């Protein structure tokens with residue numbers, strides 16, 4: 001199985017400036033699944049040779065634009081320019097149904113294209129036959145945000161999405177072959193709903209992941225020597241355009 005990082009950036013500045021790209025990542029195994037396709041997913045994915053028509057599903061863990069902007073364009077790709085009903089879309093409740101003000105990502109047209117549209121409910125699971133998503137709690141300012149542990153091809157891939165470090169999170173992601181952790185700021189900061197570098201490292205270590213990788217880096221990471229942290233802590237930061245094996 002492979003993970004292809006179309007983009008490793010997150011947050012409002014990277015969303016606009018694309019200092020680090022915001023295309024999310026693609027899991028390639030028995031199923032090809034695009035996770036959190038923010039702005040640039042379609043274009044930078046194309047540069048990497050990833051064909052939207054070949055993907056089996058799209059996951060949007062919450063409706064913030066750096067996770068969801070290109071989702072509807074990818075749905076058109078996945079469904080043969082919108083003419084072939086196929087694939088799945090798993091989204092947070094607000095992404096699919098909308099929040100109390102009606103904000104959402106999936107409009108009624110794009111919601112009608114995939115074969116399955118599923119709301120990811122923390123604590124629940126989504127069985128797709130070739131793969132099972134175990135939906136995990138996230139504490140973020142989009143209150144229906146979720147993370148997941150994906151079981152596919154005998155491997156467990158964990159992805160936290162945007163969340164604070166909450167009590168019990170190590171158990172939620174225990175025993176992953178690869179754990180992908182989002183960290184928007186390197187240091188402790190006033191923004192709740194995110195992990196800083198040290199929390200992300202602690203989670204990778206405490207959950208006993210075989211491999212851990214940090215992504216969804218905010219603009220402040222531009223000033224940080226990532227190699228030095230990688231060497232000291234034995235973890236990795238994802239790089240735009242890279243593919244890693246699991």
Ligand SMILES: [Zn+2]
Nearest residue numbers: 062064140162
């Ligand atoms: Zn977010």
